[in-house]
Amino acid sequence: MAEGVPLVDTVLSVRRMTVRFAGVVAVSDLSFSLHAGELLGIIGPNGAGKTSVLNCINGFYRPQAGQVFFLGRDITHLPPHARASTGIARTFQNIALYPHMTVLQNILSGRLVHMRSSLLGCGVYWGFGQREVLRHRQRVEEIIDFLEIEAYRDHRVAELPYGIQKKVELGRALAMEPRLLLLDEPMAGMTVDEKADMARYILELREVRGLSMILIEHDMGVVMDLCDRLLAMDYGRKIAEGPPKEVQQHPDVIRAYLGEEHGVAEEVAGGP
Amino acid sequence: MAYARPCGDFKTSYAQDMALLDIRLYRWGFLLLLAAMVAAPWVLGRWIYLLNDIAVFAIGAVGLSLVMGFAGQISLGHAAFMAVGAYTSWFATTHLKLPFVAALPLSAVVAFAVGAVVGLPSLRIKGLYLAIATLAFQFLVEYLIVQTVSGMGGTPVPPMDLFGVPVNTEVRFWYVVATVWVVGAVFATNLTRTRVGLALMAVRDRDYAAQVLGVNLLYYKTLAFALGAAYAGVAGSLFAHYNRVIGAEHFSLAQSIDFVAMLVIGGLGSVWGPHLGAAFVRMLTQLLKMWAPVLGAVIPVLGRATTSVHDVVFGVILIVFLIWEPGGLATLLRKFKRYVDLWPFPH
Amino acid sequence: MSGQFVLEGVVVGLAVGSIYALIAVGFTVLYKSTKILNLAHGELVLFGGYLAIAATSAFGFLPTPAAFAAGVAVTLLAAAALGFAVERAVMRPLFGQPLLSVIIVTLALGYVVRGIMVGIWSGETRTFPPVIPATVVRVAGVPVSLVGVWSAAAAATLLVTFSLFFRYSRWGIAMRAAANEQLTASTLGVSLRRVFAYAWAFAAVAGAVGGILLGLWLGVNFALAAVGLKALAAVILGGLDSVPGAILGGLLVGVVETVLGGYMEAHVRVLGQPLHGFKEVTAYLVILLALMVRPHGLFGTERIERL
Ligand SMILES: Nc1ncnc2c1ncn2[C@@H]1O[C@H](COP(=O)(O)OP(=O)(O)OP(=O)(O)O)[C@@H](O)[C@H]1O
Ligand SMILES: [Mg+2]
Numbered sequence: 001m002a003e004g005v006p007l008v009d010t011v012l013s014v015r016r017m018t019v020r021f022a023g024v025v026a027v028s029d030l031s032f033s034l035h036a037g038e039l040l041g042i043i044g045p046n047g048a049g050k051t052s053v054l055n056c057i058n059g060f061y062r063p064q065a066g067q068v069f070f071l072g073r074d075i076t077h078l079p080p081h082a083r084a085s086t087g088i089a090r091t092f093q094n095i096a097l098y099p100h101m102t103v104l105q106n107i108l109s110g111r112l113v114h115m116r117s118s119l120l121g122c123g124v125y126w127g128f129g130q131r132e133v134l135r136h137r138q139r140v141e142e143i144i145d146f147l148e149i150e151a152y153r154d155h156r157v158a159e160l161p162y163g164i165q166k167k168v169e170l171g172r173a174l175a176m177e178p179r180l181l182l183l184d185e186p187m188a189g190m191t192v193d194e195k196a197d198m199a200r201y202i203l204e205l206r207e208v209r210g211l212s213m214i215l216i217e218h219d220m221g222v223v224m225d226l227c228d229r230l231l232a233m234d235y236g237r238k239i240a241e242g243p244p245k246e247v248q249q250h251p252d253v254i255r256a257y258l259g260e261e262h263g264v265a266e267e268v269a270g271g272p
Numbered sequence: 273m274a275y276a277r278p279c280g281d282f283k284t285s286y287a288q289d290m291a292l293l294d295i296r297l298y299r300w301g302f303l304l305l306l307a308a309m310v311a312a313p314w315v316l317g318r319w320i321y322l323l324n325d326i327a328v329f330a331i332g333a334v335g336l337s338l339v340m341g342f343a344g345q346i347s348l349g350h351a352a353f354m355a356v357g358a359y360t361s362w363f364a365t366t367h368l369k370l371p372f373v374a375a376l377p378l379s380a381v382v383a384f385a386v387g388a389v390v391g392l393p394s395l396r397i398k399g400l401y402l403a404i405a406t407l408a409f410q411f412l413v414e415y416l417i418v419q420t421v422s423g424m425g426g427t428p429v430p431p432m433d434l435f436g437v438p439v440n441t442e443v444r445f446w447y448v449v450a451t452v453w454v455v456g457a458v459f460a461t462n463l464t465r466t467r468v469g470l471a472l473m474a475v476r477d478r479d480y481a482a483q484v485l486g487v488n489l490l491y492y493k494t495l496a497f498a499l500g501a502a503y504a505g506v507a508g509s510l511f512a513h514y515n516r517v518i519g520a521e522h523f524s525l526a527q528s529i530d531f532v533a534m535l536v537i538g539g540l541g542s543v544w545g546p547h548l549g550a551a552f553v554r555m556l557t558q559l560l561k562m563w564a565p566v567l568g569a570v571i572p573v574l575g576r577a578t579t580s581v582h583d584v585v586f587g588v589i590l591i592v593f594l595i596w597e598p599g600g601l602a603t604l605l606r607k608f609k610r611y612v613d614l615w616p617f618p619h
Numbered sequence: 620m621s622g623q624f625v626l627e628g629v630v631v632g633l634a635v636g637s638i639y640a641l642i643a644v645g646f647t648v649l650y651k652s653t654k655i656l657n658l659a660h661g662e663l664v665l666f667g668g669y670l671a672i673a674a675t676s677a678f679g680f681l682p683t684p685a686a687f688a689a690g691v692a693v694t695l696l697a698a699a700a701l702g703f704a705v706e707r708a709v710m711r712p713l714f715g716q717p718l719l720s721v722i723i724v725t726l727a728l729g730y731v732v733r734g735i736m737v738g739i740w741s742g743e744t745r746t747f748p749p750v751i752p753a754t755v756v757r758v759a760g761v762p763v764s765l766v767g768v769w770s771a772a773a774a775a776t777l778l779v780t781f782s783l784f785f786r787y788s789r790w791g792i793a794m795r796a797a798a799n800e801q802l803t804a805s806t807l808g809v810s811l812r813r814v815f816a817y818a819w820a821f822a823a824v825a826g827a828v829g830g831i832l833l834g835l836w837l838g839v840n841f842a843l844a845a846v847g848l849k850a851l852a853a854v855i856l857g858g859l860d861s862v863p864g865a866i867l868g869g870l871l872v873g874v875v876e877t878v879l880g881g882y883m884e885a886h887v888r889v890l891g892q893p894l895h896g897f898k899e900v901t902a903y904l905v906i907l908l909a910l911m912v913r914p915h916g917l918f919g920t921e922r923i924e925r926l
Contacts, residue, residue: 058484059484060480060483060484079483079488080483080484081483081484081486081487081488081489082488084484084485084486085486089485090484090485092481096478096480096481097477097478097481098473098474098476098477098478098481098482099477099478100473100476100477100541101473101474101477105470105473108470109470109471109473109474109482109485109487110485112467112470112471112474112485112486112487113485113486115467117466117467119463119468119495121466122462122463122466122467122468122469123459123460123462123463123468124459124462125462125465125466129462129466129467132466132467133465133466133467172485173485176485176486340719344719346719346722348726393910393911393914400656400718400722400859401855401859401910401914403656403658403722404656404851404855404906404910405906405907405910407848407851407903407906408852408903408904408906408907409907411848411900411903412900412903412904412907415896415899415900419889419892419894419895420889420892529726529730532723532726536720536723540719579734579737580733580734580735580737580738581734581738582734583730583731583733583734583737584730584731584734584735584738585734586727586730587727587728587729587730587731587734588727588731590723590724590726590727590730591709591724591727591728591731594713594716594720594723594724594727595709595712595713595724598716598720
C-alpha cells in the first residue's frame with residue numbers, strides 16, 4: 001500500500017467535543033472516530049455544526065471541552081500549523097485559495113510543510129534552495145496531472161472558474177501528502193460533470209492511496225455512493241452514525257431534514 | 273507517493289523553468305544592467321549623486337516590499353528601522369571603533385532584531401492594528417533620537433572607510449552602494465521565489481488558510497518584519513556614512529510614508545516595484561525641491577514651502593495610482609511592453 | 620506623586636480627554652460603518668481649527684460672539700462638505716479594494732489636506748479672538764482656565780447628544796446596521812452608500828469640532844494634527860468599534876497623558892536629561908501597551924473568523 005497509510009488502525013478520534021459561540025452551541029458533546037483508509041461522511045442541515053467540527057480538528061477553533069487524537073497522539077493543544085505538519089489537510093467550504101498566486105504556486109504552497117531550506121539557502125538560491133524547489137515542483141506536476149488542470153497551471157486562481165478553483169484547492173491539500181484529508185462540501189455549486197470528476201478523484205484517492213478522509217456534503221446521492229460510513233448532526237449533536245443506508249433511514253435524520261426543508265427530506269428518504 | 277493515474281509526461285526541465293533568469297534574453301539584460309551600473313559614473317558625471325540617493329532608498333524599499341508587498345503587513349515605521357541601522361552604524365564606528373565593513377552587517381543584525389520585536393505582536397494584532405503599532409513605534413523612535421542622541425540638530429558620522437580606502441567621493445560611494453544594492457536585490461528576489469516567498473504570499477493572500485495548511489503565522493510575519501527592518505538598517509547605515517550627519521528629520525514619519533509611496537507607485541508585490549518606486553519618488557523629491565518656489569508662485573494654495581508642495585504632489589500621485597493603477601509602475605511598464613510587442617497590430 | 624498633583628492632573632486630563640473623546644467618536648463611527656481606518660483624522664481636526672479661525676476673522680465686522688458663531692457654522696458646513704467630497708471622489712472608487720490600499724489612501728488624503736493648509740497658513744500658531752474671557756476658575760479645588768471648562772462642557776454635551784442620536788435616530792440605527800453586517804444591511808434596504816457618505820461627513824464634523832474646541836483652548840498650529848493620533852490611542856484603548864469605548868478611551872488618554880506625562884516630564888531624567896515633551900509620546904506608549912495586552916481594546920468585539 002502507499003506510504004500515506006498509517007500503521008495505527010484508528011486515525012482520528014474526537015472525544016466529547018463541545019464548541020460554543022456567544023449563545024450558540026455549534027458542537028455539543030460529540031464523539032466519533034475514523035479508521036485507517038475510511039471515508040466518513042458528515043451530513044446535517046445548515047448550521048448543524050459540521051464545519052465547526054472540521055475547524056476543531058484543524059485547531060482553527062478551540063473547543064470549550066473535549067479532545068482530539070490523531071494517530072494515537074493527543075493534538076488538542078497543538079496550534080493549527082503544527083497539526084497540519086502532523087498530516088492533516090483540508091479544503092474549505094468557501095474557497096480559500098491564495099487569489100493572487102498562480103495555480104502552480106497555490107499547489108506548491110501545499111508543499112511548504114515539507115520544505116526545509118534555510119533562510120540563507122533560500123536567499124542564495126543557487127544550490128540547495130533551487131534543488132529543493134525543483135524537487136517539490138515535480139510533486140506538484142504530478143498533482144496537476146492527476147487533477148487534469150495542466151491548461152491552467154500558470155493562471156492566477158482568482159481568474160479561474162469556480163469548478164477549477166475547487167480542483168486547485170483539492171490539489172493544494174493533496175500536495176501536503178496528508179494522512180487525513182478533510183473535505184468541506186467539495187462539490188457544492190458544481191455542475192454535474194464537475195461533480196462526477198470530483199467523485200472520481202475522491203474514490204481514486206481512497207481506493208488506490210488508501211487515504212483516510214472526512215467528507216461534508218449536502219448532495220445525498222454523492223454521500224450515499226462514496227462514503228463507508230455516515231455521521232448525521234443536528235444542532236451540534238450526533239443524531240445517527242453507521243452505514244449510509246441505516247443513517248439515511250434513521251427517524252431522527254428524517255425529522256431533522258423535515259424540520260428544515262421538504263425537498264431535502266424527500267431526497268434523504270428517497271435515497272440515491 | 274503514487275497517485276492513481278499514471279503520471280503523464282510532465283515537463284521535465286524544471287530547472288530551466290525555475291531559473292532566476294531563465295530566458296537567455298533576461299540573462300543578457302541582467303549583464304547589460306550590471307555593465308551600465310559599472311559605467312554609470314562616466315555617463316552621468318556629477319549627476320551620479322542622484323543615483324546614489326536612489327540606491328540608498330531603493331535598498332530600504334526592497335525591505336518594505338517584503339513586509340507590505342509579499343507578506344501584506346502594513347508598516348508605517350520603516351524610516352524608524354532605517355534610523356536603527358543609521359545609529360547602530362554611527363555607534364559602531366565612533367564608540368566601538370569598528371570598521372565600516374563590520375558596522376554595516378551589525379546594523380543589519382540590530383535592525384533585524386528590533387524588527388522581530390516590533391513584528392512579534394503582529395500575530396495578535398492584524399491589519400489595522402498593526403499599522404497603528406508601527407506608527408506608534410515610529411513616533412517613539414523619533415522621540416528617542418531627539419531626547420537621547422541628536423537633539424533637534426544632527427549627529428556627525430565619520431566618512432566610510434573600506435579597508436583603509438576612504439570612500440569620500442560620490443563615485444567611490446556609488447560602487448559601494450551599487451554592490452550592496454545588487455546583492456540585496458538578488459537575495460530578496462531569490463527569497464520571494466522559494467519557501468520564504470511562498471509562505472509570505474500565502475499569509476498575505478489568506479492568512480487563515482495558510483495557517484491551517486501548515487504555515488506558522490507568527491514565524492513568517494515576524495520574519496517578514498525582521499527582514500524588512502534589516503534592509504532598512506542597511507540603508508540607514510549607508511545613508512549615515514553618505515550624508516555624514518543624521519538626525520530625527522531624516523527618519524521622520526514623512527520618510528516612512530515616502531517609503532510606502534515608493535512601494536505603491538512602483539508596484540506592490542513586484543520584484544522591480546521597489547526600485548522603480550524609489551527612483552520615481554527620489555527623483556520627484558529632488559525636482560520638487562528645485563521647483564517648489566516656482567510651483568508655489570503659479571498655484572498660490574501650495575504656498576512657498578517645499579514641504580507643502582511635496583505633500584500635496586505625493587498625496588495626489590498616491591491617490592491617482594491607487595484608484596487607477598494599483599499595480600503601480602511595474603504593471604504600467606508591463607502593459608506598455610505588451611503594447612510595443614503587439615505593435616502595429618494590437619489585439 | 621502628591622495627591623494634589625494627581626487631582627490636578629485628573630481634572631485637567633478629563634477636560635482635555637473629553638475633547639479627545641469627541642474626536643475619537645468621529646473616528647469610531649467612521650470605522651464602525653465603513654471599516655475604514657482613517658489616518659487623515661488628524662488633518663480633519665487641523666482643518667476645523669484653522670478654518671474656524673479664518674472664518675471667524677472674516678466675520679470680524681460682527682460682534683465677537685456672533686462672528687465666532689458664524690465662523691463655527693461655516694466651518695461645520697465646510698467640514699461636512701469635505702467629508703461628502705472625500706467619500707464621493709476617493710473612497711467610493713476604492714470600494715472593495717484591499718484594506719492596505721484604503722488605509723494608504725487616507726494617509727495620502729491627509730498629506731494633501733495638510734499640504735494645502737501649510738501652503739495657506741504657513742504653519743504659524745493662530746488664536747481665536749477672545750470669545751470667552753481668559754479667567755481661571757476652580758473645579759474641585761483645581762485651577763482650570765474658563766475656556767477649558769467651556770470646551771470640556773461643550774464636548775461633553777455633544778458626546779451625550781451623539782450617543783442619543785446613534786441610539787435612537789433613523790440614521791443612527793442604519794449606521795449600526797451597516798456596522799454589524801454590511802450585506803444584511805443592504806438587503807434590509809439601508810443604502811450603504813448613503814451610510815458611508817454620512818459617516819464620512821460625521822467624522823469630518825466631529826474632527827472639526829474637536830479642532831475648534833482645542834483651538835479655543837490652546838491655539839491652532841500643526842501640532843494639532845497629532846491630536847488626531849491621540850484619538851487613535853483612545854480608540855485602540857476602547858476597542859475600534861465601540862462608541863462608549865472611544866469615549867472612555869479619550870478620557871483615559873487625557874488623564875494618563877496629563878498625570879503620567881506631566882510627572883515624567885517634571886521628575887524623571889534619562890541620561891541626566893529631563894524628558895521634554897514626554898506628554899506627546901505618552902499616547903503612543905498607551906497604544907503599544909494596549910495592543911500588547913488587549914488587542915481588542917476594553918470594549919471592542921473579538922471576531923472569530925469563519926472558514
Ligand atoms: N466563528 C463563528 N462565530 C459565531 N458563530 C459561529 C461561528 N462559526 C460557526 N458559528 C455558528 O455555529 C453553528 C454551526 O455552524 P457551522 O458552520 O459549523 O455549520 P455547518 O453545519 O457547517 O452549516 P452549513 O451546512 O451551512 O455549512 C451555526 O449556528 C453558526 O452560526
Ligand atoms: Mg459548513
